[in-house]
Amino acid sequence: MRVVEVSRFGGPEVLTLIEVPDPVPGPGEVVVDVAVADVLWAETMIRSGHGGRYFPVRPPYRPGPGVAGTVATVGPGVAPAWAGRRVVARTGERGGYAERVAVPVDGLVPVPDPVGLRDAAALLHDGTTACGVLDLIPPRPGDRVLVTAAGGGLGALLVQCAHAAGARVVAAARGAAKLDRLRRLGADHVVDYSAPDWSDRVRAVTGGLDVVFDGAGGAYGRAAFDLLEPGGRYSAHGTPAGEFAVPDPQRAAARAVTVIGIDDIRFPPEVARRHLVRALDAAAAGRLTPLVGQTFPLARAADAHRAIEARTTTGKTLLTI
Numbered sequence: 211m212r213v214v215e216v217s218r219f220g221g222p223e224v225l226t227l228i229e230v231p232d233p234v235p236g237p238g239e240v241v242v243d244v245a246v247a248d249v250l251w252a253e254t255m256i257r258s259g260h261g262g263r264y265f266p267v268r269p270p271y272r273p274g275p276g277v278a279g280t281v282a283t284v285g286p287g288v289a290p291a292w293a294g295r296r297v298v299a300r301t302g303e304r305g306g307y308a309e310r311v312a313v314p315v316d317g318l319v320p321v322p323d324p325v326g327l328r329d330a331a332a333l334l335h336d337g338t339t340a341c342g343v344l345d346l347i348p349p350r351p352g353d354r355v356l357v358t359a360a361g362g363g364l365g366a367l368l369v370q371c372a373h374a375a376g377a378r379v380v381a382a383a384r385g386a387a388k389l390d391r392l393r394r395l396g397a398d399h400v401v402d403y404s405a406p407d408w409s410d411r412v413r414a415v416t417g418g419l420d421v422v423f424d425g426a427g428g429a430y431g432r433a434a435f436d437l438l439e440p441g442g443r444y445s446a447h448g449t450p451a452g453e454f455a456v457p458d459p460q461r462a463a464a465r466a467v468t469v470i471g472i473d474d475i476r477f478p479p480e481v482a483r484r485h486l487v488r489a490l491d492a493a494a495a496g497r498l499t500p501l502v503g504q505t506f507p508l509a510r511a512a513d514a515h516r517a518i519e520a521r522t523t524t525g526k527t528l529l530t531i
Contacts, residue, residue, distance in 0.1 A: 214307035214511045217270045219259030222512035222519070225273070225307075233312035235285030240292055240315050242299060244279040246331035247306040247508070247529040251362070251450055254515050264454075264472055272305025273511075278321065278331035279531075288315045296321040298330045298486070307511050309531055317479070319486055322494035329493055332363060332500035332526040337489025338482050339447065340367040342475045345485075347421060347443040347468065351376030354416040358434055359425030359448050360397065361388030363526030366501035367489075368423045369395050374497065377421070380412055382430070388524050391501065409433040428452030435467075443468045447475060450521070501525030 211232050214225050235241045253273050256265045278298045284290060297318045301311050321330040349355050349372045357372065359365045361383030372379045373396030381397035383389055389400040399415045401408050403426075412419070418439040424431040425448030435444055435457050444467055446456045454472055462469050477485065492498035503524030506514040508531050517523050 211309040212508060213272060213305065213309070214274070214508065215270060215272050215305075216257055219257065219269060221258070222254075222515040224257065225512040225515060227509055227511070233310055235283055235288070235312050237286045238288060238315055239285040239312050240281045240288055240318065241283045241310055241312050242277060242279040242297060243282045243310055244277045244306070244308060244531045245327045246278045246505075247274050247308070247531065248276045248331050248334050249511075249514050249518070249527045249529055250275060250335060251448075251518055254519050255449065257515065271303065272307065274301055274306025274308070274529075276300040276331070276334040277306040277308075277311055278327040278334065281318070282310065284315070285312075292318070296327060296330075298334045298490075300334070300482075307508060307529060309508070317483075319483060319490065322490055324494040325490055328502060328505070328528060328530075329500045330490060331528055332502050333489045333493060333498075334486065336364040336367055336500070336526065337493075337498070338477070338485040339364055339475055340371060341485035341488045342477055342481070343368065343423065343445050343447060343470070344371055346470050346474060347423075347445055349375045349377040349421050353377040353420040354380070354418065355421040355423065356380045356382060356412060356416075356419050356434055356437065357397075357423045357425070358382045358403070358430050359450060360392050360400075361385070361524055362425055362448075362450075363501060364448075365423070365425045366392065366395055366525055367498060368425075369397050370498060372421075372423075373397070378416070380416060382408060382412070382426075382434075384521060391524065395499070395501065403430055409437060412437055424448055426450055427454050432457075438465070438467055441466045444470070446471045502528060504528075505530045507531075
């Protein structure tokens with residue numbers, strides 16, 4: 211079968227397509243025929259060697275945090291009824307950029323009938339994270355909420371959920387195409403943060419913020435924190451603009467701002483599973499729509515990484531197998 215491997219840190223060109231033997235399920239495992247593989251911004255950091263303490267991965271490794279597909283074969287001790295079921299699963303160190311993967315059966319989550327495998331893969335990480343962030347910092351009716359990196363897969367989900375909760379949502383993204391789609395997803399106001407005065411525009415339409423969901427990090431995240439009113443809530447979960455924009459603890463405490471960071475949303479497996487099931491159920495009921503902007507075939511995994519790094523993507527990026 212075909213699988214993508216990273217033998218050394220570097221640019222997208224180090225994503226190499228190789229042939230390996232098909233996986234064989236061990237006790238308590240199944241083999242999934244992969245239809246769609248998840249792709250994350252964080253993977254571009256890891257591949258380039260800048261994962262840091264948050265993502266301490268070393269080559270050689272196989273990228274890909276998870277997949278959606280159909281159970282092909284089951285190993286010893288696994289109920290035969292799993293064969294043929296549509297599922298999503300995290301792949302861990304085994305990697306998901308592959309035609310087939312072996313995964314533990316206790317990590318499988320069935321995909322509800324109304325949900326396509328593409329949307330299920332889009333929710334595997336971003337839906338889990340969105341539900342977890344919203345549990346920790348739930349927006350309330352009337353809250354003034356800013357979502358940065360709102361044009362990404364996670365940001366688009368947070369916009370929808372905050373809108374559904376009755377909040378007044380400002381979506382910050384880059385480019386007219388992303389902003390137009392975010393309006394359709396429920397954003398009350400949209401701001402292009404390629405404009406130098408973007409934070410002034412946010413203040414002009416809100417007067418101040420109660421909640422910030424920062425998926426951008428860097429200078430954008432720091433500017434967003436400055437817009438918070440005393441007693442506000444702040445989630446620093448993104449890095450595309452440089453690093454997690456975790457505010458100084460003393461400064462946050464002085465303003466009574468509640469802060470969560472990446473360590474707060476690294477959920478144990480049973481919690482992550484619960485959040486994923488919630489996201490899939492919401493999609494099945496029509497309450498949540500993943501924003502899938504582009505897909506690439508497995509052989510073009512490097513192009514997927516290039517597009518993410520160039521910030522030419524909208525919503526979620528996926529590999530189709």
